[in-house]
Amino acid sequence: MGQRIAALRAGRGWTQQQLADRLGVSRVAVSHLETDINTPGERTVALLAGLFRVEPHDLVAGTSYPVAKRDRLPLVVARWTEVEHRLSLLERDLDWLARAAVADGAAVLAGWVTELEALEAAAVDPEERSAVADARRRVAELRLASPSLVLCQREALTKNQRIVG
Numbered sequence: 001m002g003q004r005i006a007a008l009r010a011g012r013g014w015t016q017q018q019l020a021d022r023l024g025v026s027r028v029a030v031s032h033l034e035t036d037i038n039t040p041g042e043r044t045v046a047l048l049a050g051l052f053r054v055e056p057h058d059l060v061a062g063t064s065y066p067v068a069k070r071d072r073l074p075l076v077v078a079r080w081t082e083v084e085h086r087l088s089l090l091e092r093d094l095d096w097l098a099r100a101a102v103a104d105g106a107a108v109l110a111g112w113v114t115e116l117e118a119l120e121a122a123a124v125d126p127e128e129r130s131a132v133a134d135a136r137r138r139v140a141e142l143r144l145a146s147p148s149l150v151l152c153q154r155e156a157l158t159k160n161q162r163i164v165g
Contacts, residue, residue, distance in 0.1 A: 001063040002036040008052045009034075019092040021124065023047050039065065042072050050077040050135055094142070101102055105146065112139050 008032075009019045016030040023030070023044065032038040040048065042056075045065070056073040080088075083149040090112055097105050116139060120132040 001039065001060065002034045004059065004063060005030075005048060006034040007079075008048075008054075012052070014149055019051070022051055027146075036064075039069070042069055045069075046077050050079055053079045061125050081125075081128065083119055083123050083125075083132060086115065087131060090116075090135055090139075094138075097142075106143070108141055109143050109146075113143075 009016070011029060014022075016034070017027045020027045020030045025044075028036070033040055033044070045056050045059060049059045053060065055076055057070070057075070060070055060073070093108055093112065096102065102108065113136070116132055116136045120129060120136065123129045123132055
C-alpha cells in the first residue's frame with residue numbers, strides 16, 4: 001500500500017509535505033504511510049482516492065490493506081475540487097462565447113470576474129490558486145480584447161435604464 005501511495009504522489013509531482021497538506025496530516029504521517037509503518041484508516045483512504053482520482057477499492061486492490069477495513073470503504077469518492085469544477089464551467093462558458101454571438105457576453109465575463117475573485121480568496125492549494133490566477137488573467141484579456149462584448153453590455157444597460165426609469 002505504501003509503495004502505491006508513494007508512486008501516485010510522485011506521479012502527481014507532489015512532495016510528501018504537499019500531500020500532507022492536502023490530507024490535513026503531518027509530513028511524518030505521510031512518510032509512515034509510504035513506508036508501511038502505519039496503515040491508513042478508511043477516511044484517509046477515501047481522501048487519498050479522491051486526490052489521486054481513483055476509487056477507494058481500486059487504490060487498495062492488490063495490497064495488504066486489511067479486508068475488514070476494505071469492507072467499510074465507500075464505493076466512490078469525489079474526484080474533483082470545487083475550484084476544478086468551477087474552472088471547468090468557465091471553460092465551457094468561454095467555448096460557448098467563442099462559438100456563438102451572445103448578446104450578454106460581457107455580462108457573462110463580468111460574472112466570472114466576481115466568481116474568480118471569490119475562488120481565488122477561498123483556494124488554499126498553491127496549484128489551484130495559480131490556476132485561478134491564470135483564469136482571471138484570461139478573462140481580463142478577453143474583456144479587453146472584445147470591445148463588441150463591452151458595446152453589447154452598454155446597450156443592454158442603457159435599455160434596462162430606460163425600462164426602469
